[in-house]
Amino acid sequence: MSQSSRKKLLLMGRSGSGKLSMRSIIFSNYSAFDTRRLGATIDVEHSHLRFLGNMTLNLWDCGGQDVFMDNYFTSQKDHIFKMVQVLIHVFDVESKLINKDMETFVKSLTNLRKYSPDAKVFVLLHKMDLVQIDKRDELFLIMMEKLQKISNPYLFKLVGFPTSIWDESLYKAWSQIVCSLIPNMNLFNSNLLKFNEVLEAEEIILFEKTTFLVILSTSTMQQQQQQQQQQQPEATLDPKRFEKISNIIKTYKQSISKLRTGFTNLIIRGSNGTHFYVDVLTNNMFIMIILKDTDANTNYVSNHEESMILENIRAARKDFE
Numbered sequence: 001m002s003q004s005s006r007k008k009l010l011l012m013g014r015s016g017s018g019k020l021s022m023r024s025i026i027f028s029n030y031s032a033f034d035t036r037r038l039g040a041t042i043d044v045e046h047s048h049l050r051f052l053g054n055m056t057l058n059l060w061d062c063g064g065q066d067v068f069m070d071n072y073f074t075s076q077k078d079h080i081f082k083m084v085q086v087l088i089h090v091f092d093v094e095s096k097l098i099n100k101d102m103e104t105f106v107k108s109l110t111n112l113r114k115y116s117p118d119a120k121v122f123v124l125l126h127k128m129d130l131v132q133i134d135k136r137d138e139l140f141l142i143m144m145e146k147l148q149k150i151s152n153p154y155l156f157k158l159v160g161f162p163t164s165i166w167d168e169s170l171y172k173a174w175s176q177i178v179c180s181l182i183p184n185m186n187l188f189n190s191n192l193l194k195f196n197e198v199l200e201a202e203e204i205i206l207f208e209k210t211t212f213l214v215i216l217s218t219s220t221m222q223q224q225q226q227q228q229q230q231q232q233p234e235a236t237l238d239p240k241r242f243e244k245i246s247n248i249i250k251t252y253k254q255s256i257s258k259l260r261t262g263f264t265n266l267i268i269r270g271s272n273g274t275h276f277y278v279d280v281l282t283n284n285m286f287i288m289i290i291l292k293d294t295d296a297n298t299n300y301v302s303n304h305e306e307s308m309i310l311e312n313i314r315a316a317r318k319d320f321e
């Protein structure tokens with residue numbers, strides 16, 4: 001496999017900040033409750049995750065206990081920090097040892113600057129559920145400002161997310177992290193828009209097959225275009241819908257796997273004339289199509305129309321392989 005399709009992601013952060021929990025939820029189908037019985041990570045745990053077919057995410061979960069951390073920044077530093085594409089640094093927002101957390105972050109940045117200066121740096125301000133709802137935005141802004149200031153001398157531009165295992169924020173963060181690594185995103189964009197010219201759907205969403213992380217959606221692309229043209233976005237869609245859908249379908253997949261079955265496609269006929277199609281698009285992607293009944297007087301999609309849509313999906317497959 002070529003080096004470019006192998007992506008090394010470093011997951012850093014002090015012990016107990018939530019690294020293993022998030023990894024288990026996103027990549028191993030754990031529920032948030034299950035994470036309570038996870039033990040501490042010893043040294044570095046490597047996982048190799050096939051993502052979108054020819055991409056392998058090499059996730060290095062660096063156990064955060066001091067005894068291991070000291071080694072990462074001394075005897076193991078070139079091994080750990082060489083050829084990194086992405087550093088994901090997790091901060092526990094309720095940590096009582098903020099200075100120590102910052103110290104660790106600075107050490108990571110120092111080594112990253114030296115060994116992988118082109119890496120992208122994401123910071124997750126994690127366990128946000130423990131902060132009072134009306135204080136979250138403010139805390140996020142204050143912490144991001146502080147962290148960016150710390151990062152400036154190392155020339156890294158941070159991308160930050162508030163996250164929690166108890167809501168959809170974790171999916172949002174990980175979707176964006178992983179999408180930042182996909183090289184042919186522009187091609188996917190244009191093929192998806194072309195496909196929607198045929199279907200005229202309310203929205204089409206692409207999900208990665210195993211993690212159900214969102215890769216792309218037609219309405220997000222439209223919103224981005226509107227923002228670029230400085231138009232007021234007309235969207236009234238729930239901004240958390242992707243993460244909610246990911247959660248629902250993963251839970252559904254898990255439930256039916258207990259019955260030793262799976263699904264290749266799923267059609268939900270909504271009572272308000274909205275119909276949802278979930279189907280396998282490629283070996284690595286699921287597609288979700290949301291269609292509104294054009295005839296307001298009918299709330300009915302015929303079997304013929306359903307098979308036509310599934311046929312259209314089959315025809316589009318080659319554009320996303």
Ligand code: GTP
Nearest residue numbers: 015016017018019020021040041063064127164165
């Ligand atoms: P090391 O392996 O020692 O580096 O720790 P870690 O960063 O992998 O922490 P881990 O994932 O083991 O999480 C520690 C504890 O935090 C677990 O009991 C989790 O259930 C809890 N936890 C993780 N994420 C969250 C979160 O978003 N909110 C809350 N409230 N608890 C969380």
